[in-house]
Amino acid sequence: MTPLRRWLATLPVAAVVLSGWQAAKAPEQPIPYSHRTHIALGLECRNCHTNPDxxxxxGIPxxxxxxxxxxTVKKDSPHIQKLATFAQSRREIPWVRVYQIPAYVRFSHREHLATGATCATCHGEVKTRDVLWREANIHMGGCMECHLKNQASNDxxxxHEPK
Ligand code: HEC
Ligand code: HEC
Ligand code: HEC
Ligand code: HEC
Ligand code: HEC
Structure with missing residues (x-):
């Protein structure tokens, strides 16, 4: 192999290592819910994330x-038994939030979806992920970068609400 070919051959390995390393940044969740598994069943984002008025x-279901x-599905699994306990006691599942911005920042999902942005634009390829981590930059810099590109205001x- 030429040095170039040898180097290229390492790329797929590097990609696997890199995605494993990134997923390692995912917070541990109270129940190991997988988006990949559930989207493969034919569920759509809106079935669970309903975007209420x-x-x-x-929202999180x-x-x-x-x-x-x-x-009925997998009811003998310890994870599903834990899920059932939350449902019976009507307690919120304490999911560790992945994307969250402070309350002093104005942001509307509906307004952004109306501009043609998709879930993947701001959250990455959720449908292929077993665990979620903050893989997209939607901090102030990332918001402003997209506003600049789309001629949306950066005032x-x-x-930020005027004080
Ligand atoms: C449309 C039906 C459906 C809904 C709604 C659903 N699941 Fe599932 N879930 C499944 C099926 C089917 C499997 C098994 C998939 C497999 O093993 O390939 C599964 C697997 C799982 C597993 C893995 C269980 C194990 O021990 O192997 C967990 C955990 C889980 N679901 C959590 C959830 C949570 C949390 C929700 C709600 C946010 C949810 N599911 C909503 C159908 C559903
Ligand atoms: C069966 C229900 C279900 C479906 C369908 C579903 N989700 Fe989720 N989603 C959840 C649950 C439960 C959580 C909290 C656990 C977690 O973060 O993995 C969550 C968390 C998220 C988060 C992280 C929110 C945060 O700030 O913590 C994003 C982003 C997300 N989902 C996007 C999507 C997208 C995009 C789709 C469609 C491709 C989708 N979800 C489909 C149940 C669902
Ligand atoms: C323009 C960027 C953008 C797009 C497009 C977007 N999101 Fe978000 N998402 C965010 C931001 C920013 C937050 C944090 C909001 C907060 O903390 O108030 C968030 C939070 C979430 C949460 C956590 C719960 C909540 O409501 O705060 C879920 C679930 C979620 N998004 C799912 C989705 C799904 C599903 C889609 C596609 C239908 C989508 N997002 C499209 C930027 C986006
Ligand atoms: C497109 C939306 C957007 C615009 C425009 C914007 N910000 Fe922000 N700002 C944010 C978000 C989102 C945060 C939350 C912190 C983060 O996630 O980076 C933030 C946080 C901040 C913070 C707190 C930083 C910290 O580390 O706690 C300050 C101060 C701030 N912004 C000042 C400004 C000033 C001054 C301007 C005008 C030059 C401005 N912002 C314009 C979105 C914006
Ligand atoms: C994918 C590109 C994109 C990203 C990422 C993005 N925006 Fe926007 N945003 C837009 C566009 C386009 C508009 C529409 C501007 C118009 O209608 O003139 C908009 C409009 C807005 C508005 C005014 C409409 C409303 O919701 O009231 C606010 C506030 C806003 N964005 C805040 C944010 C914040 C905060 C973030 C980051 C957390 C963010 N945006 C990330 C593209 C984006």
């Missing part, structure tokens, strides 16, 4: 939504 948040299937008061 006025449209700012997407209650355990009762999961139990629609898990009442401080556009995203």
């Amino acid at each position: 006025p449209g700012e948040v997407m 209650k355990a009762s939504v999961c139990m629609g299937c898990h009442q 401080c008061s556009f995203c």
